Amino acid sequence: MRRMLPLLLSLLFAATAVGAEPPTLASYHDASGHDDAWSGGARMIPIHTPSGDFRVWTKRVGNNPRIKVLILHGGPGATHEAYEAFDSFLPADGIEYYYYDQLGSAYSDQPDDMAPLLSIDRFVDEVEQVRVALGLDADDFYLYGQSWGGILAIEYALRHQQHLKGLVVSNMMSSIPAYNRYAHEVLMPAMDLVALKEVLALEAEKRYDDPRYMELLVPYYEAHLLRRPMAQWPEPVLRGFAKINKKVYVPMQGPSEMGASGILADWDRTDDLAKIQVPTLVIGARHDTMDPKWMEMMSKRLPRGDYLYLPNGSHMALYDDQQAYFTGLLAWLHKVDDAAGGDAQVPPASRLLQSEP
Secondary structure (H helix, E strand, O other): OOOOOOHHHHHHHHHHHHHOOOOOOHHHHHOOOOOOHHEEEEEEEEEOOEEEEEEEEEEEEEEOOOOOOEEEEOOOOHHHHHHHHHOOHHHHHHEEEEEOOOOOOOOOOOOOOHHHHOOHHHHHHHHHHHHHHOOOOOOEEEEEEEEHHHHHHHHHHHHHHHHEEEEEEEEOOHHHHHHHHHHHHHHHHHHHHHHHHHHHHHHHHHOOOHHHHHHHHHHHHHHHHHOOHHHHHHHHHHHOHHHHHHHHHHHOOOOOOOOOEEEEEOOOOOOHHHOOOOOEEEEEEOOOOOOOOHHHHHHOOOEEEEEEEEEOOOOOOOHHHHHHHHHHHHHHHHHHHHHHOOOOOOOOOOOHHHHOO
């Protein structure tokens, strides 16, 4: 099955891409009717919170009346920058997409006191305010979330799926307790046990800023976060990670990617996946910090779910299994769009793309 995946993806892409007429180069770059045109697609969107009014940063790329993708970055507290690889694939396919820094992230406002703002419900309300401001709705709106962004995307769909045309959950399990079990029972035992003991000791002392702490985490990150030597990580990833807001990340996620111990520690929406009725693509990878078999299970619980498995990828599979990642993502977007354009319903998840060997 692993050998068949590239062929299956290419056939699916070829079959779906011809179903709808792609935008011309001129129409894709047509800025008429976009208030953000004079600023190159960037704008600051006002949002209201219980702690006051703030602004969040977004940037539109392209123009497509049928496929508009809002990107929810990971973290929490990271930035849109790690997703700049989208620029190498989505414009050539005529997809309109939006970068977005959540409140507390680099290009958006960063309130001094983030503590009252660090709830999933508050972030979901923020996404809904952004959607309204951007004019996205069920005839064009695809919500993409990776890692923490996948949690936010699931939660948004459970509250506002009437506004969605499609949903993408990338590299995120539907259960943090299950994610923690996978980290402790599968990934951590494969580490150098002396290094693991030292990592846990530093965490117990809350010495997260100790240079030794990150030094010890590097081999784990190079194996499961992005499978390259860290010195060779893509510049947008390094630039974005350097801006992570620890006032958001540590209270919500915990000190590292070796499991979660913060506000999110008890989050679990596995039993609610069946309530999400919109077409949904789940993306998992063999070397991820997340369990790929769990993510495959999620796709089967979703009534209109598909699963894209990346055999060479990790948590940032959009880089370390890049061609398969974007070929599969784009094929799925066109499949959903083609089905929505006619009377046919989106078929159940394609089992050809759903089996991890």
